[in-house]
Amino acid sequence: MSYSITEPSNRQKWFAGILVVGYALLTLLPLAWIIATGFKTPADAIAYPPKVIFSPSLEGYVNLFTSRSRVTPEDLAALGPPTTWYDAIVRQYDMVINGPSRYGERFMNSVIIGFGSTFLSVFLGTIAAYAFSRFKVPLKDDLLFFILSTRMMPPIAVAIPIFLMYRQLGLSDTHLGMILLYTAVNLSLSVWLLKGFIDEIPIEYEEAALIDGYTRFQAFYKVVLPQAATGIASTAIFCLIFSWNEYAFAVLLTSGTAQTAPPFIPTIIGSGGKDWPAVAAGATLFLLPIMIFTILLRKHLLRGITFGAVRK
Amino acid sequence: MAQIVIKNLRKEFGAFTAVQSSSFTIEDGEFFMLLGPSGCGKTTTLRMIAGLELPTAGEIYINGTEVSQKPASKRDIAFVFQMFALYPHMNVRKNISYPLVSQGMPRDQVRAKVDEVAKILGITALLDKPVGGLSGGDRQRVALGRAVVRDPACFLMDEPLGALDAEFREHMAQELRALHDRMHATTVYVTHDQLEAMQMGDKIVVMNHGVVEQFGRPQEIYDWPATTFVATFIGSPAMNLLPFEGMVGHGATSVMLAGTEVQIPKMISGSDGTLVLGVRPEHVHLDDAAAYRGRIMAVEYLGTTQIVTLDTPLGLVKARLSSNKMVTVGETVGLRFDARSISLFGSDGRALISTANHGVLHHG
Numbered sequence: 001m002s003y004s005i006t007e008p009s010n011r012q013k014w015f016a017g018i019l020v021v022g023y024a025l026l027t028l029l030p031l032a033w034i035i036a037t038g039f040k041t042p043a044d045a046i047a048y049p050p051k052v053i054f055s056p057s058l059e060g061y062v063n064l065f066t067s068r069s070r071v072t073p074e075d076l077a078a079l080g081p082p083t084t085w086y087d088a089i090v091r092q093y094d095m096v097i098n099g100p101s102r103y104g105e106r107f108m109n110s111v112i113i114g115f116g117s118t119f120l121s122v123f124l125g126t127i128a129a130y131a132f133s134r135f136k137v138p139l140k141d142d143l144l145f146f147i148l149s150t151r152m153m154p155p156i157a158v159a160i161p162i163f164l165m166y167r168q169l170g171l172s173d174t175h176l177g178m179i180l181l182y183t184a185v186n187l188s189l190s191v192w193l194l195k196g197f198i199d200e201i202p203i204e205y206e207e208a209a210l211i212d213g214y215t216r217f218q219a220f221y222k223v224v225l226p227q228a229a230t231g232i233a234s235t236a237i238f239c240l241i242f243s244w245n246e247y248a249f250a251v252l253l254t255s256g257t258a259q260t261a262p263p264f265i266p267t268i269i270g271s272g273g274k275d276w277p278a279v280a281a282g283a284t285l286f287l288l289p290i291m292i293f294t295i296l297l298r299k300h301l302l303r304g305i306t307f308g309a310v311r312k
Numbered sequence: 313m314a315q316i317v318i319k320n321l322r323k324e325f326g327a328f329t330a331v332q333s334s335s336f337t338i339e340d341g342e343f344f345m346l347l348g349p350s351g352c353g354k355t356t357t358l359r360m361i362a363g364l365e366l367p368t369a370g371e372i373y374i375n376g377t378e379v380s381q382k383p384a385s386k387r388d389i390a391f392v393f394q395m396f397a398l399y400p401h402m403n404v405r406k407n408i409s410y411p412l413v414s415q416g417m418p419r420d421q422v423r424a425k426v427d428e429v430a431k432i433l434g435i436t437a438l439l440d441k442p443v444g445g446l447s448g449g450d451r452q453r454v455a456l457g458r459a460v461v462r463d464p465a466c467f468l469m470d471e472p473l474g475a476l477d478a479e480f481r482e483h484m485a486q487e488l489r490a491l492h493d494r495m496h497a498t499t500v501y502v503t504h505d506q507l508e509a510m511q512m513g514d515k516i517v518v519m520n521h522g523v524v525e526q527f528g529r530p531q532e533i534y535d536w537p538a539t540t541f542v543a544t545f546i547g548s549p550a551m552n553l554l555p556f557e558g559m560v561g562h563g564a565t566s567v568m569l570a571g572t573e574v575q576i577p578k579m580i581s582g583s584d585g586t587l588v589l590g591v592r593p594e595h596v597h598l599d600d601a602a603a604y605r606g607r608i609m610a611v612e613y614l615g616t617t618q619i620v621t622l623d624t625p626l627g628l629v630k631a632r633l634s635s636n637k638m639v640t641v642g643e644t645v646g647l648r649f650d651a652r653s654i655s656l657f658g659s660d661g662r663a664l665i666s667t668a669n670h671g672v673l674h675h676g
Contacts, residue, residue: 204397207364210384211391212458213414226401 060277125190197231559584
């Protein structure tokens with residue numbers, strides 16, 4: 001091929017820059033609004049016209065983590081001065097703190113179910129992808145197509161059968177049930193992604209290890225796994241993003257013990273007026289882990305997406 | 313060190329037969345070449361010796377032990393891959409240590425052994441470098457180091473010089489041969505490059521379409537090809553093959569080529585129908601007295617020699633002549649063939665046995 005890539009002109013660079021910055025603003029604005037709302041007072045949050053400049057308050061976060069009840073001014077006076085800063089915030093509204101809210105538990109459920117199912121999908125996906133990539137599997141192409149076909153309709157299309165099945169099996173509202181469900185949904189993605197990555201690893205590495213005196217399994221975990229680390233990391237991110245953010249199944253199948261954060265956060269609205277700052281605070285905290293996880297692995301993610309596009 | 317015996321080895325991939333019943337013996341300490349065009353089954357044969365493929369039928373003996381169904385790790389062999397297959401996530405030292413670590417050798421012993429091998433191969437300075445940044449030649453040395461370090465029963469090499477550029481190949485070929493002469497380890501080497509095979513090998517097996525065409529010393533194979541395939545595959549330019557209708561009987565010493573008599577070695581077997589006369593370009597001489605004539609079509613100057621292409625009644629003939637011989641394109645000249653070096657092939661493409669080649673073609 002003999003074409004040359006010319007340096008873009010200044011005008012083109014400006015145009016590209018404005019496009020990129022504009023698009024970034026467009027996508028980041030809702031995020032910024034949610035984060036800002038988390039630090040507003042309820043009055044500021046619903047003010048019209050909307051307030052861009054406001055005096056920050058931790059009320060939303062206090063409300064997110066506590067359950068409170070209204071008391072009469074006389075009872076409040078009888079309590080004596082507030083002992084902590086969050087007590088003080090709550091008492092402005094004639095309320096007292098009864099105890100912690102359920103947000104912490106729900107958040108932990110999200111962590112257990114999200115990371116649990118991610119681990120399981122990546123683990124099963126890796127061994128399945130290795131088998132598909134390296135061994136003669138009867139009906140390989142049909143099996144791979146079948147695995148992919150589970151993605152051809154939205155998972156929620158099978159919500160009712162799964163709901164009935166889970167009720168029969170006693171898996172409703174259990175951690176195990178949600179982990180299994182998210183694993184099942186993610187597995188097709190992880191098998192296909194990882195098969196692509198493992199196909200790219202030359203088989204000679206394993207053959208060299210076999211000749212060097214290692215067993216097939218040793219060759220797999222000592223030679224193939226380190227090579228596939230990038231692929232595994234990016235697959236893990238995709239799986240985690242799905243199971244972390246999943247809402248529909250969580251609403252349908254969990255209500256208490258195993259309820260994850262996404263269905264829980266909207267319920268905050270109901271307790272004591274429209275508490276938008278608390279909802280926004282819940283959403284902000286919920287965003288953090290996945291943001292950190294993605295930023296940590298973003299190098300792998302980028303390589304993962306472009307992997308195999310260019311031959312080294 | 314080991315003798316390797318291959319008996320009736322066969323490999324099928326579904327309906328495709330990659331290797332059809334090969335048999336040959338690799339003596340202890342030999343540098344043995346598996347030569348053939350791509351797809352001829354030479355790599356499959358090597359991989360069966362290594363245990364990376366299991367044969368459909370047949371036996372492989374390494375030092376008298378039948379190993380054809382044993383896993384690679386139990387055969388005590390070392391394999392050098394064309395693409396080197398160095399573990400990319402390890403540095404040079406770890407790569408070379410790897411086979412020793414799998415045997416559970418103590419660490420200080422591993423260290424000493426790796427240092428020794430690195431010294432032999434001249435890669436001591438590279439030991440702590442990652443393999444990613446190494447040049448092709450250095451990667452090849454590291455790959456050799458990984459093979460040499462464990463003193464295997466034999467070395468199997470799959471086109472180890474194939475990934476190197478031409479000028480470096482020559483150099484590595486010499487290095488490899490020198491290493492072999494120093495260690496006297498049985499080596500099986502796969503290549504499609506006939507020059508490499510002739511230059512490095514003690515013995516050569518020529519394969520085509522999964523069949524062993526010929527097996528012997530480089531010079532025997534070059535001088536007395538067993539089939540027309542070997543005759544054309546080995547040598548550059550290839551052996552001249554002139555098909556003609558005729559017959560030869562036991563004891564014949566000449567054949568008739570387009571009405572002229574040409575001397576041949578005394579025949580032991582006979583045949584008739586479409587026969588093929590084979591003569592190497594260096595055994596063709598221009599001689600005005602000769603009755604078989606051709607017109608000079610082209611001349612390629614190669615320094616000390618020149619290749620002259622002649623159009624003769626039975627087809628094109630190439631002659632390798634000394635460069636001082638003056639030739640003119642378009643001239644018609646007589647061609648004389650060295651009678652002692654002529655091969656005759658029957659209509660099945662197999663060489664007919666004569667007093668000249670029966671010693672070569674009757675031992676394998």
